[in-house]
Amino acid sequence: MHVERTFTVSRSITEVFDYLSDFEHTNEWDPGTVETRRTAGDGGLGTTYSNRSQFMGRETELTYETVGFTRPTFFACRGINKTATAIDSMTFSESGAGTRIDYRADFEFKGIAKFIAPIIVPRKLESLADETVDQIIKTLENPATS
Secondary structure: OEEEEEEEEOOOHHHHHHHHOOHHHHHHHOOOEEEEEEEEOOOOOOOEEEEEEEEOOEEEEEEEEEEEEEOOOEEEEEEEOOOEEEEEEEEEEEEOOEEEEEEEEEEEEOOOHHHHHHHHOHHHHHHHHHHHHHHHHHHHOOOOOO
């Protein structure tokens, strides 16, 4: 199951890539994130993060690893725990005076969640994707964001 969104912000491609590829910034732009902190690496391929998120009233922890990093055009991070694997990927391209962001989040559920998730999760994911895009735009359009 996945969600996709495409949107544009009025910041340079390098600024946008540098900000969003530092997954610790999910603390600022991901409405589901409770806390993300880097646990190893320099921010490039193989960098790992500990993430606590809240979704549908439940808190969960995932270990994320940067699995795609081509500055300034592509970033992907894979999160894993016992019930799910999530892959967040972003492709960046110049668009006029700003940057176009193609955002995709893929989810694979495990165990019993694999059977329940397709029934109850899709609408919640769509809503969360919309909130995430709104928050990314709000954060990146703020001149104080660096």
